[in-house]
Amino acid sequence: MVNQSSGGPPFCALCGSLLSIPTHDKTASCPTCLHLTPAKEFEDAINITQSRPGFFEKHRVGHASRRAAAAELAAAELGKGATVREICPKCGHDEMSFRTMQLRSADEGATIFYTCTKCSYTYKLNN
Template identity: 30%
Template sequence: MEFCPMCGSMLMLELQSPTRFYCKTCPYVCRIERGVKLKRKQLLVRKGIEPIVSFDDMKNAPTADVPCPNCRHDKSAYKEVQTRSADEPATIFYACLNEKCKHRWNE
């Protein structure tokens, strides 16, 4: 992606002979030489996502009589976190207390 050095607008590509970049808002034109290669694809690397509430946070969390949707265990630990703006309700993160399940969900 190239930008106009005169006005800062994004330059458009014209593939006619001669190939050139041009600006829609001002008269700037930049001819492209034959030795220049245009890349059409850019590989994007996905970043890892870190959980908002980790298993360590849930170790000392209070428990509630909320059944697990995965294994139907009757107890779960919960933690309430304000993840959105102040006028929105808080998000409640749950973790199943069954050692075999350890399912996590939120409301």
Template identity: 35%
Template structure:
């Protein structure tokens, strides 16, 4: 048997240098490129660490969400419910690409919501 051409970490095949797949069967790992078999015991001391970061809501950000902060950019538009002349807006493409977008308006005073297809 010939000596390995590659010297690599256990995550790489020592015969062809390819990245080894995850355990496929109990007890062995098979290289996709050269079909070399490796005993699963060779991978016992490999550890993976993952960090998942979540958004955190603090009392200050919660006040901004439920407070009087606008939901987006503000335009001069009269609210049909309370008569306030300022509304915030957001846009989405809900219909097909050759049609206009849908604009969602929210009153900055009473939070009344209305939509407009532009």
């Protein structure tokens, strides 16, 4: 990816964060370190950004892939959660570990994964 600019840097001189070019203020405030850059440095600024074909495609992960990756991670970490007094439906043991993960959209409840600390039986509960 190539970034060319003339007429003033669009990046903070201290931390390198991308700056928003001010419209009415006399300074641009860095969103990361709050360093102030005089607005006159942006006068007549021309910024051109180019990327090679397919650059963004390799960074894109589909919804189904994210869900599968989250489920795989949850399965790998099932036995590492906190423990609660919960009866195992398989062996009747009274202690299970649990973990929660947000596998569905943000406006829906988290998924709770329970694992029996005795027999390792697992199940999930969608709230």
